[in-house]
Amino acid sequence: AQSVTQLGSHVSVSEGALVLLRCNYSSSVPPYLFWYVQYPNQGLQLLLKYTSAATLVKGINGFEAEFKKSETSFHLTKPSAHMSDAAEYFCAVSDGNAGNMLTFGGGTRLMVKP
Amino acid sequence: DAGVIQSPRHEVTEMGQEVTLRCKPISGHNSLFWYRQTMMRGLELLIYFNNNVPIDDSGMPEDRFSAKMPNASFSTLKIQPSEPRDSAVYFCASVRANTEAFFGQGTRLTVV
Numbered sequence: 001a002q003s004v005t006q007l008g009s010h011v012s013v014s015e016g017a018l019v020l021l022r023c024n025y026s027s028s029v030p031p032y033l034f035w036y037v038q039y040p041n042q043g044l045q046l047l048l049k050y051t052s053a054a055t056l057v058k059g060i061n062g063f064e065a066e067f068k069k070s071e072t073s074f075h076l077t078k079p080s081a082h083m084s085d086a087a088e089y090f091c092a093v094s095d096g097n098a099g100n101m102l103t104f105g106g107g108t109r110l111m112v113k114p
Numbered sequence: 115d116a117g118v119i120q121s122p123r124h125e126v127t128e129m130g131q132e133v134t135l136r137c138k139p140i141s142g143h144n145s146l147f148w149y150r151q152t153m154m155r156g157l158e159l160l161i162y163f164n165n166n167v168p169i170d171d172s173g174m175p176e177d178r179f180s181a182k183m184p185n186a187s188f189s190t191l192k193i194q195p196s197e198p199r200d201s202a203v204y205f206c207a208s209v210r211a212n213t214e215a216f217f218g219q220g221t222r223l224t225v226v
Binding site (some may be wrong): 034036041042043044045046049090092101102103104106107 | 118145147156157159162169170205207214215216217218219220222
């Protein structure tokens, strides 16, 4: 069975500050890992994905995440927060099998203060 | 491609009525998922299909919920009878083998 834990349901940063959203996973097989972003009243959009290639993955809007197998982590970072980054962020894991079933974490709501 | 298309975007219905939510996945995608999102429970997987066949429906809350995928380009999620606690945003997502999931815009269901 696979699972995802996102530490911190709410994170608040100042504009221009570092963004760090934490994600830990468990999986019995080498995982595929994803970060999705959800803006108000919209569906989920893919930010970035890890599928066993480079461990540092770059995504859209300046976000990146690093896969650390020893820590079973896939934390999302952005060097400088922008007001438009305010949204909810979901980490997800898939084992690439079983029809690509995604298991999502509980989500982290990012707030950006001016 | 237009992406995953869900209809309706908003649905308000009275308790006890039947509700049908619709989803058109992206052409060529072989897996389809129905999720429910609420403040209290977050994103919950209800059911998923692989090549039009239901693989896991363990997330369907009770027998009032049913889902079908009669062909590769259409799926429905039906609630009969609906209850106020079914109020949520329902998302459909489709996946091509070993790639990421693409989500629709969701259907916001309100049962009064």
